[in-house]
Structures are given as structure tokens and as C-alpha cells.
Amino acid sequence: MRAVFTGAATALATPFTSDGVDLVLLEKWIDRQIEAGVDALVVLGTTGEPCTMTLEERKSALCRAVERADGRMKVIAGAGSNDTAQAMANARMARAAGADALLVVTPYYNKCTQAGLIAHFQAVAEAGGLPAILYNVPSRTGLNMLPETAARLAEHPLIWGLKEACGDIVQLGEAARLLEGKAAVYAGNDEMCLPAIALGAQGVVSVTANVAPRLVADMTRAALAGETRRALALNRRLAALNRLLFCEVSPIPCKAALGMMGLGDWGVRPPLTPLTQANGALLQAELARLGLAVSA
Secondary structure, eight states: OBOSOSEEEEEOOOOBOSSSBOHHHHHHHHHHHHHHTOSEEEESSGGGOGGGSOHHHHHHHHHHHHHHHTTSSEEEEEOOOSSHHHHHHHHHHHHHHTOSEEEEEOOOSSOOOHHHHHHHHHHHHHHHTSOEEEEEOHHHHSOOOOHHHHHHHTTSTTEEEEEEOSSOHHHHHHHHHHHTTTBEEEESSGGGHHHHHHTTOOEEEESGGGTOHHHHHHHHHHHHTTOHHHHHHHHHHHHHHHHHTTSSSTTHHHHHHHHHTTOOOOOOOTTSOOOOHHHHHHHHHHHHHHTOOOOO
16 A cells, blocks of 8 residues: 555644745744654645745755655645646646655545545646555545545656645545555644554644643554553543634634744734634643643
């Protein structure tokens, strides 16, 4: 079976300054992930806010991430667009930057048919010439890729995985069944990681790993190793945090948590707005309960 990684990949948040991407903080952030034992990095995914970044900002963030990772872990570049030609250009840029693989979301807003999905993903993978992970997240795109479509795409030599964030455990299980032996399936929602692995997934693309990377990495490894009791205990420890990190549109709560932990300036770009005071209090309390380094 083809797999870009096995375990936990962090859907990396992007730190910004008033002038652009904070490349110094980005480097520190990547080092923190590596030290915590996560298995891969996703740069310019949804959590990275690429929709509000210029082309030059996206290039600089990806190039710096590849340079800083320096082969210590896989770097997966978000390359999706609702315009196939633009997604193909993003894929070529990712290859030129030295990324190891692509994460390609289903087209949004204009959407397409299942046949259109097949044509779109094949074109993007071939343009990049890199292993590609399909990304299904209908809550954001308004389009659901069926497991049968993912299975057909997995016949392509450059389609190596599926990040399934449909929120439906039955559909996720069916995708894992149909892709078994062909391509890896990853949970696209943190709360789905443990049941997804039980159904045959190879890991998770995690937002929570920004905040608690070691806990997420340890839980995922335990689940993959069949250490059920340990995995369940760690999953229960993470459950409230997983929920709170999506109490408002992601990555608003995630970036707020990083600020509360004293890990730098993690503001979001419009149209995203700062976390509300009420949700901030709940999140601060949960960080304290977990023993994370909450700032005063």
C-alpha cells in the first residue's frame, strides 16, 4: 500500500506579522513539531489560511518549511483550488519548492460531478509529479467525494492517500475498506482519529497537534500499535481540547490557544475574527487542565 506517512501529521498554522509571514516563528514552530515526534507537516492546508495569503507568501512559507524540515519529516503542501488550472500551478510550485507530497482539496463553490473530481485530481497530481493525498471536507466545500470515487482515483500511481473529513464514520469506514492495499486513509477530524484507525486508517491530519503535538503523536502511535487502553486514555484526555478547537471557525481557536500558551503572536487574517471572550475562557481553562504552558 502506498502512504506518504503513517501516524500524525500537523496541519500547520501560519504565523503572520503586519508585513507578511513570520518566517522566524515558523521555523521555531516546525522545530517544536519535530521535537514532539509528529510524523509529517501539512503546510498551506486549511489551518494555514492560504486563501488569504499572496502567492509570494505561500512560496516563502513552503520553501522555508522544506528548508527547516531538512528531510527530518515529510512536508506535504496544500495545493487545492476550485480552478483546476490554478491547482495544477500550485502543484508545480510545490514540487519546485521541494515538497514531498500534495494535499488537494475537492473543488468548492463551483464544485463538480464525481467524474469531474476524477479528472481534476488526476490532472493536479500529474502536473505536480508528486504523491497526492485527496482531501474530502464537505462542510467547507459543499461537495462530498464518494468512497467509490476515491477508490477509482487510488488506481492512479500518484494518488497515495485520502484525508477524509466528511464527519461520517460509516463513510470513512467504507473508504478505508475500498482503499485497503491501494492508498492510505487519514482521519481529517481529530475526534475521528481513534475510530478511524480501528477501521483501517493509517493516521490523522491534526489541528490539535499544533497545540498538543506530543499527546496527539503518542495517541496515534498507540492506536496504530494496537495499544488500545493507552490510546483510549490519551484520546479521552484530548477529547475536550479537540472539541474546543472547533468551537469557532478553525483556525481561530487554535491560534488563540497558541497565544494563551505564550508561543508568540498568532493572529488570524480577515474575514476570520478573534476568539470570543466566552470561548476564550473555556479554552484557557482546558489548557490549564492539560498542564500546557498557559501564559498569565
